[in-house]
Amino acid sequence: MSLETLSPSSGHQETLPELRTNSFRRALARISHLTDDARIFPTLILLPVMFFFIVWNVIPTLWMIGLSFYRYSLMLGNEQFLGTNNYMSIMTDSQVWEALSRTFIWVGAGVAIQTILGLLLGFLFWGSRDMPGRRLALTLLFTPMVLTPVAVGVFFRLLYEPTFGIVNYLTTTVLGVQVNPLNDRAIAFGAVLLVDTWMWTPFMILITLAALGSVPKAELEAAEIDRIPWLKRLRYIIWPNAKFILMLGILLRTIDSFKTLDLVYLMTNGGPGNTTDLIALLLRRKAFEAFDLGWSSAMAILLLLTAIAFTSIYLYILNLNRRRQEAIV
Amino acid sequence: MAEIRLDKLRKEFGKLVAVRDVTLTFPTGTVNCLLGPSGCGKTTLMRMIAGLETPTAGEVYFAGERVTHLSPSQRNIGMVFQYPVVYRGMSVYRNIEIPLIEIKDLSPQERKRRIESVLETLDLAKFAKQDVSDLDNGTRQKVSVARAVARQPKIILFDEPVTNVDIGSKTQLKRALKQLVKQHNQTIIYVTHDQTEAMTLADTILLMLDGEIVQTGAPRELYDSPRDRFAGFFFGNPGMNFIPCPVEQHNGSSTLGKPLFAQPMRVTGLTGQPEVTIGIRPERVRVLTETAANTVPATILREAMVAGGQRLLTLKVGATTLKAKVPPTDTFRAGNTVHVECPVEHVVLFGSDERRLEAALQA
Helix, strand or coil, X not given: CCHHHCCHHHHXXXXXXXXXXXXXXXXXXXXXXXXXXXXXXXXHHHHHHHHHHHHHHHHHHHHHHHHCXXXXXXXXXCCEECCCHHHHHHHCCHXXXXXXXXXXXXXXXXXXXXXXXXXXXXXXXXHCCCCCCHHHHHHHHHHHHHCXXXXXXXXXXXXXXXXXXXXXXXXXXXXXXXXXXXXXXXXXXXXXXXXXXXXXXXXXXXXXXXXXXXXXXXXXXHHHHCCCCHHHHHHHHHHHHHHHHHHHHHHHHHHHHHCCCHHHHHHCCCCCCCCCCCHHHHHHHHHHCCCEHHHHHHHHHHHHHHHHHHHHHHHHHHHHHHHHHHHHC | CCCEEEXXXXXXXXXXXXXXXXXXXXXXXXXXXXXXXCCCCHHHHHHHHHCCCCCCEEEEEECCEECCCCCHHHHCCEEECCCCCCCCCCEHHHHHHHXXXXXXXXXXXXXXXXXHHHHHHCCCHHHCCCEHXXXXXXXXXXXXXXXXXXXXXXXXXXXXXXXXXXXXXXXXXXXXXXXHHCCCCCEEEEEECCHHHHHHHCCEEEEEECCEEEEEECHHHHHHCCCEHHHHHXXXXXXXXXXXXXXXXXXXXXXXXXXXXXXXXXXECCCCCCEEEEEECHHHCEEECCCCCCCEEEEEEEEEECHHHCEEEEEEXXXXXXXXXECCCCCCCCCCEEEEXXXXXXXXXXXXXXXXXXXXXXX
């Protein structure tokens, strides 16, 4: 019996429990009617996500864009339209340019080191399928990645601590050199970058393993049978298959590294001097210490645009390859 | 000088024994087909010969030299896989060329000559400049065959190379294979589950079941005298007829009679079995419209068209059914009564253990 044909009047003759069942069925039928519709169903499923996306993402971004054209202080609250003045002041601010170039060095060096280490270790794990304890080693290796940056920051501050930290103890006993990494202008940047590398190299190992896993086994076996040397296998078989996942990993790491705040904030807060002052730290200071929200909004917009630029470059390269392949097929 | 010898080769995957202590020799310059149903361990056996799989026990020798511990590239062999494996993103010519570059004492002229000759044989010349990603599976498989053959290794392994290509390429590939394998006195191992393929290509067929080699021999030999019921059934399309038949005593000698024979047929070499199984190939069963010497009457239950335009008849003889393959004529229709003769020279007898008996029928 079709559920839609149950008219409300037919329910009157029936006993109460059945009536309830019928109305329940009818409601169910109405819903299932909606969920069967190929146009309505996806929208229904997307609605909650769309709601949160709009409330937490779209509206704040639009608000921020608006705010970036005003002078607005959390302390004073005196709104004043400035036009593009905030942007102009950012462009001419030497502190911004310094922090930005420091951030680029941070991203470039960090991502490069993490990628190289990740590739090496990834290949190592890939090539040692039968190694005993491989699983345990991998699990341990991935631990830094799942820790919160705050915990890592505190942990390494203790290690770097000059009076009772193990780093200073080791360098004094082994090398006879006293170090205070986080307060030494010469090595603070490197010391923090080292922690970032410790944290994020596992991610690149994971990406490398995933990328290598996407190389068809049969092609590798064929290359082995065909006696193709290792470097050529890398170039002709592994690279063409693995490059997309690898590049995706590098992109994610680049964007993430560009936004680094918590780790550095906890370890040095930009010091000593401003040797570890990354752009995100500068932004945080302007927004939550100087309460200059207009200026900070403009800065945030510029950073967002930079991140979008990174992504676009990646997508462009990816599409270029796809287009080339489509041209062939 | 590329004899392959296996010594008690064994492979276990956990509790599953894929290959059970296989000992055999593939002589130099022969084409050997490993034939068997899916999952019988033939691919595993081949992969162990290639070095892609490490044996649980046993040894592999090439030309008398132990190679069990060597990597696939150290073994210097060629191999064609079940799925066409090509190096994507480059031309057909380049695909064949890449492994050849690695042969140190091969001059560029000789390299070019080899590639062109193999392209010619496999009818690939027109694709030479095309990207392999561009080609269909059949052509890709031809490229991978070309790649393996052009290197001219002493041993080439084929792992069901024509299973995943379309019919047209299949015939072409098989023809090319026949032509190629005889050129350089190479030892070929060819894995297949297709008996027709094995029949047409092989010098020797190795029939495999459950990780063991059941029977080895020339195609004709396997066809005429299967060692057991499995060999008789697996080899042939459709497989052999198996009809149980009680052994009777007549004038002091053992005989076989109903249902297949009109008069009792004397059988020698039996060792007191109460019953044997008569095996006869469908194409050996003679179906006549008139009664003749030693025929039994039968009714046609079904008829069907099979390859080559022949007719496959399902006959009811007494209480059993018998399949017979006959030339295409209109005289045999379902429901007709015919007369069936099983020529004694084509009858094979099996015991209750399914093994062939060393016994013979006499007219």
